[in-house]
Amino acid sequence: MLTLIDSSVLAALHRGLVAFDAIAFTDDDEIALASATASGLLRGVHRTSKPEQRARREAFVERLLDVVPVIAFDQTAARLHARLWEEAAARGARVAMSDLIIAATAMANGGRVATRDLRTFAEIPGLILLRC
Numbered sequence: 001m002l003t004l005i006d007s008s009v010l011a012a013l014h015r016g017l018v019a020f021d022a023i024a025f026t027d028d029d030e031i032a033l034a035s036a037t038a039s040g041l042l043r044g045v046h047r048t049s050k051p052e053q054r055a056r057r058e059a060f061v062e063r064l065l066d067v068v069p070v071i072a073f074d075q076t077a078a079r080l081h082a083r084l085w086e087e088a089a090a091r092g093a094r095v096a097m098s099d100l101i102i103a104a105t106a107m108a109n110g111g112r113v114a115t116r117d118l119r120t121f122a123e124i125p126g127l128i129l130l131r132c
Helices: 007-013 035-047 051-066 075-091 095-108
Strands: 002-005 032-035 112-115 129-130
Touching: 002 007, 002 075, 007 035, 007 112, 032 035, 035 051, 035 095, 075 095, 095 112
Parallel strands: 002 032, 002 112, 112 129
Antiparallel strands: none
16 A cells, blocks of 8 residues: 655654654555655755755765655545545644645545554544654
């Protein structure tokens, strides 16, 4: 199954709060990032003002992007995103646009999201979560 890793998991891995082998991936998992997650990670590099911290963050993100595929936000995901967005708004749920894009990307590709942000992603009906 396609498993998109959310930035909350990547941040925990980077900070040593969780070990990669402690995450309940299966042999059948295809691990990837949503394009929205890749964008958020790259923005984090650009927002870092301290040169040493920026260099470390950039090295981490670039190594990650070299080895983990990035799944594009395509037309199928866009259609699903629009529906999820409107359903969330109608329920009064407060889900960030980027989280809805990640969820729609996973769902459009028959996948799930690995996350530590259960409160937000649990607001999205039909999304399969891997709690990390």
